[in-house]
Amino acid sequence: MSTHEHPPFAVAVDLAIFTIRDGALAVLLVERGEEPFAGSWALPGGFVEPDEDAEQAAWRELREETGVERFPGHLEQLRTYSAPDRDPRMRVVSVAHVALAPDLPEPQAGTDAADARWWVVDDVLDAEVDGPVLAFDHRQILLDARERVRAKLEYTTLATEFVSEPFTLPELRRVYTAVWGTPPDLGNFRRKVLGTDGFVVPTDARGEATEAGGRPALLYRRGPARTVQPPMVRS
Amino acid sequence: MSTHEHPPFAVAVDLAIFTIRDGALAVLLVERGEEPFAGSWALPGGFVEPDEDAEQAAWRELREETGVERFPGHLEQLRTYSAPDRDPRMRVVSVAHVALAPDLPEPQAGTDAADARWWVVDDVLDAEVDGPVLAFDHRQILLDARERVRAKLEYTTLATEFVSEPFTLPELRRVYTAVWGTPPDLGNFRRKVLGTDGFVVPTDARGEATEAGGRPALLYRRGPARTVQPPMVRS
DNA sequence: ACAATAGTGTCTTTTAGACAGTATTTG
DNA sequence: CAAATACTGTCTAAAAGACACTATTGT
Numbered sequence: 001m002s003t004h005e006h007p008p009f010a011v012a013v014d015l016a017i018f019t020i021r022d023g024a025l026a027v028l029l030v031e032r033g034e035e036p037f038a039g040s041w042a043l044p045g046g047f048v049e050p051d052e053d054a055e056q057a058a059w060r061e062l063r064e065e066t067g068v069e070r071f072p073g074h075l076e077q078l079r080t081y082s083a084p085d086r087d088p089r090m091r092v093v094s095v096a097h098v099a100l101a102p103d104l105p106e107p108q109a110g111t112d113a114a115d116a117r118w119w120v121v122d123d124v125l126d127a128e129v130d131g132p133v134l135a136f137d138h139r140q141i142l143l144d145a146r147e148r149v150r151a152k153l154e155y156t157t158l159a160t161e162f163v164s165e166p167f168t169l170p171e172l173r174r175v176y177t178a179v180w181g182t183p184p185d186l187g188n189f190r191r192k193v194l195g196t197d198g199f200v201v202p203t204d205a206r207g208e209a210t211e212a213g214g215r216p217a218l219l220y221r222r223g224p225a226r227t228v229q230p231p232m233v234r235s
Numbered sequence: 236m237s238t239h240e241h242p243p244f245a246v247a248v249d250l251a252i253f254t255i256r257d258g259a260l261a262v263l264l265v266e267r268g269e270e271p272f273a274g275s276w277a278l279p280g281g282f283v284e285p286d287e288d289a290e291q292a293a294w295r296e297l298r299e300e301t302g303v304e305r306f307p308g309h310l311e312q313l314r315t316y317s318a319p320d321r322d323p324r325m326r327v328v329s330v331a332h333v334a335l336a337p338d339l340p341e342p343q344a345g346t347d348a349a350d351a352r353w354w355v356v357d358d359v360l361d362a363e364v365d366g367p368v369l370a371f372d373h374r375q376i377l378l379d380a381r382e383r384v385r386a387k388l389e390y391t392t393l394a395t396e397f398v399s400e401p402f403t404l405p406e407l408r409r410v411y412t413a414v415w416g417t418p419p420d421l422g423n424f425r426r427k428v429l430g431t432d433g434f435v436v437p438t439d440a441r442g443e444a445t446e447a448g449g450r451p452a453l454l455y456r457r458g459p460a461r462t463v464q465p466p467m468v469r470s
Numbered sequence: 471a472c473a474a475t476a477g478t479g480t481c482t483t484t485t486a487g488a489c490a491g492t493a494t495t496t497g
Numbered sequence: 498c499a500a501a502t503a504c505t506g507t508c509t510a511a512a513a514g515a516c517a518c519t520a521t522t523g524t
Contacts, residue, residue, distance in 0.1 A: 006245040006246075006247075006282040006327075007245075007282075007284070007285045008243035008244070008245075009243070009244050009245070009246045009283075009328075010241040010243075010244070011241075011244045011246070011317070011328050012241075047241040047242075048244075048317065048328075049242070050242045050319065050326065051319055052319065053317040053318045053319060054315060054317040054328070055317075077314050077315065079312050079314070079315075080289060080312065080314075080315045080330045082246070082283065082288040082289040082290075082330065083288045084285065084286055084287065084288060091285065092241075093244075093246050093283075093289070093328070093330075095315045095317065095328075168476090169476085169477090170475080170476070185513090185514070185515070185516085186476090186477085187477085187478075187479080187514095187515085187516080187517095188513065188514065188515085190476095190477070190478085191478095191512095191513085192512095192513085195512095209474090209475075209476095209521085209522050209523065210474080210475075210522090210523085211523075211524095212473075212474055212475085212523070212524085213472095213473065213474050213475070213521090213522050213523030213524065214473085214474040214475030214476070214521080214522055214523075215474085215475055215476040215477075215520065215521040215522050216475090216476080216521075216522065217475080217476055217477085218476085218477090229468075230465060230466075230468070230486095230511095230512075230513090231465075231466070233464075233465070233513080235514090403503090404503085404504090405502080405503070420486090420487070420488070420489085421489095421503090421504085422487095422488085422489080422490095422504085422505075422506080423485095423486065423487065423488085425503095425504075425505085426485090426486085426505095427485095427486085430485095444494085444495050444496065444501090444502075444503095445495095445496085445501080445502075446496075446497090447496070447497085447500075447501055447502080448494090448495050448496030448497065448499095448500065448501050448502070449494080449495055449496075449500085449501045449502025449503070450493065450494040450495050450501085450502055450503040450504075451494080451495065451502090451503080452502080452503060452504090453503085453504090465484095465485075465486090465513095468486080470487090471524105472523105472524090473522105473523090473524085474521100474522080474523085474524105475520100475521085475522080475523105476519100476520075476521075476522090477518100477519080477520070477521095478517100478518075478519070478520090479516105479517085479518075479519090480515100480516090480517085480518095481514105481515090481516095481517105482513100482514080482515085483512100483513080483514075483515100484511100484512080484513075484514090485510100485511085485512075485513090486509100486510085486511075486512090487508105487509080487510075487511090488507100488508090488509085488510100489506100489507090489508090490505100490506085490507085490508100491504100491505080491506075491507095492503100492504080492505070492506090493502100493503075493504070493505090494501100494502085494503075494504095495500105495501080495502075495503090496499105496500085496501080496502100497498100497499090497500085497501105
């Protein structure tokens with residue numbers, strides 16, 4: 001490869017930050033205050049600085065956009081989007097990331113963002129009407145990010161990153177229900193989670209019953225296992 | 236995000252091009268003729284041009300490096316490597332890709348490359364001695380690429396991209412043997428492949444017996460299925 | 471007691487693991 | 498015929514699917 005004539009690019013990170021809110025998978029979007037796409041909604045993101053790699057930039061943006069000092073969840077690279085015309089201002093290559101976390105506080109609007117809020121993902125992607133218009137290629141990024149999360153719940157223990165410790169199995173099951181859109185069978189779900197070594201580790205405590213009554217659930221913490229084999233299957 | 240002060244990056248693609256040669260998984264490497272890492276071996280790659288995205292750049296490099304007009308296999312993005320010091324000359328972000336193909340001709344050395352040849356992947360990554368030294372972070376890229384291929388053979392029909400049509404089931408089984416390092420059980424392998432709708436489609440022809448004799452195998456073509464569910468498992 | 475939620479047990483079906491056997495070719 | 502390779506069948510074990518049942522809480 002030649003060391004000459006490599007055109008300059010800007011390199012950015014974009015983040016699909018997911019959480020579970022009110023039993024649904026939600027994503028953090030910011031309303032753009034400037035052209036292009038002023039008034040549209042976008043995934044939070046920013047440029048990679050000279051002394052950091054894409055992952056460090058993503059962690060930094062994660063703290064800035066959520067207003068949390070130490071982000072409590074999981075972050076991983078999704079893929080890179082590099083269509084020449086994806087940003088009309090200039091050539092920007094974006095290294096998209098997926099982040100998961102237990103319920104986070106309402107976000108702070110950033111300096112360039114008119115507003116920032118959680119959206120129900122299915123309302124953004126699947127709604128016939130009323131969904132926000134997403135800027136740039138962020139609709140595609142969000143589609144890919146949702147599919148990544150759906151797939152990873154099958155063969156990893158990632159679902160535990162959506163709940164704060166300690167947690168109950170019904171809580172964990174609600175994560176699957178929210179992400180997959182349909183609840184896994186109760187008994188089979190418990191059998192799979194408890195039968196997978198290191199998925200969850202029991203505590204000797206139990207949670208509280210709701211106002212309406214009902215048996216309090218046992219509390220668990222995340223186990224050391226990262227994969228589930230054979231995978232849990234979506235029907 | 237600010238539209239000001241985004242430092243210039245070069246954006247490159249690097250390719251882990253895999254094929255099966257003599258029953259082993261092989262990867263194409265080029266010997267570097269220039270500093271840095273002159274004399275080391277590297278994954279083929281090049282810079283992304285102003286009017287193309289990373290995938291187009293990867294297809295272009297694929298044709299250039301293999302010397303093939305229409306590359307016959309599969310290409311997908313792996314992940315992006317962006318450590319600030321990964322290239323000592325300047326800031327280069329690399330969008331790595333994985334390519335698979337049936338046996339390709341011996342490669343042509345490119346303009347900057349002193350030499351180019353196929354290497355057995357395990358000799359490059361696992362050998363205690365004698366393995367080539369890989370330039371930049373290409374050892375890590377190759378490790379990630381091999382793991383991607385190993386994993387994808389489990390839950391996709393990608394193995395068929397390693398053989399040319401028409402092919403036999405014993406040929407296809409040798410692909411799994413090469414990639415996983417251990418042969419899947421004969422009967423169970425056939426049951427799984429033939430029992431997965433659209434994995435392979437039979438032809439009415441059969442192949443030729445070897446010189447040493449033996450029953451000729453039936454010939455198949457790739458089917459429309461892209462995923463295998465439940466997955467084929469490595470023991 | 472009843473509603474609500476958590477948790478257990480069990481029967482059936484599907485699939486993988488292991489491995490023995492049969493079939494068809496060349497020399 | 499033997500050697501070599503391709504292919505089939507079968508028994509067992511593991512796991513998932515479906516679904517009924519028991520347990521513990523609040524009002």
